[in-house]
Amino acid sequence: MIRDLVEKSRSYRGYDQSRRVSRDELLQLVDCARLTPSSVNRQPLRYYLACTPEQTAKIQPLTHWARALQPIQLPHPGHCPPAFIIICQDTNVDSSLQRYQRDVGIVAQTMLLVAVEKGLGGCMIGNFSPAEVAKALDLKPNLVPMLVVAIGKPDETIILTEVKNDDTNYYRDENDVHYVPKRRLEDLIIN
Known part of the structure; x- marks a missing residue:
C-alpha cells in the first residue's frame, strides 16, 4: 500500500x-507530520496553513515552479493550488536552520503521502524568498519559512519513465502530459 501512495505522490x-481544501484537511496532514522523527527530538517546525482564496493569493505569486520547463508558466492560469502549508522553523527552539533540513523533508513527504491517501496531491516548492513569504504572511521574526507545500486535487497527468542517456530532466509533450524520468533500481545499488 505504501508503494502505491509513493507512486501516486508526484510533484x-x-x-x-x-x-x-479545508483547514481541517490541512490539520490532518500536519497531525500526521508532527508524529515523524525529529533531530534530537527538538521539534522546531511550525506550520502556516493557507486555504482561503485571500491567503493563497498572497503566497502563489511568491513561488516559482518548474524551473526546468521555462518559459512555460506553471501552474497554468486557473490551475493554481487551493491550499498551501508553509513549513517554518521556530528559531526560538533552535537557530540552526541547516540542522533541521532533514526534518523539513520528512514532514513534507509525510504530508504529501497523507494527501494522496485522501485523493489530493501536492508539490514541494523550494524556489521562493523566505523573507518575502514571511513579510507577506506577517510572520514573527522567529518563524523562518523553510519550504512551501502546495496542496490540492491534481488536474494533470504525470507519467514516470526510465532515464535514458543519463538525462533526468522532466519534460512535457504537446498534450501537456508531464514526464518524469527515474533511474533503474540496478543503477542505484552499490556492490
Missing part, C-alpha cells in the same frame, strides 16, 4: 481549483 503543478 503536481496543476490543480482543480473548484475542489477547495
Whole structure:
C-alpha cells in the first residue's frame, strides 16, 4: 500500500481549483507530520496553513515552479493550488536552520503521502524568498519559512519513465502530459 501512495505522490503543478481544501484537511496532514522523527527530538517546525482564496493569493505569486520547463508558466492560469502549508522553523527552539533540513523533508513527504491517501496531491516548492513569504504572511521574526507545500486535487497527468542517456530532466509533450524520468533500481545499488 505504501508503494502505491509513493507512486501516486508526484510533484503536481496543476490543480482543480473548484475542489477547495479545508483547514481541517490541512490539520490532518500536519497531525500526521508532527508524529515523524525529529533531530534530537527538538521539534522546531511550525506550520502556516493557507486555504482561503485571500491567503493563497498572497503566497502563489511568491513561488516559482518548474524551473526546468521555462518559459512555460506553471501552474497554468486557473490551475493554481487551493491550499498551501508553509513549513517554518521556530528559531526560538533552535537557530540552526541547516540542522533541521532533514526534518523539513520528512514532514513534507509525510504530508504529501497523507494527501494522496485522501485523493489530493501536492508539490514541494523550494524556489521562493523566505523573507518575502514571511513579510507577506506577517510572520514573527522567529518563524523562518523553510519550504512551501502546495496542496490540492491534481488536474494533470504525470507519467514516470526510465532515464535514458543519463538525462533526468522532466519534460512535457504537446498534450501537456508531464514526464518524469527515474533511474533503474540496478543503477542505484552499490556492490
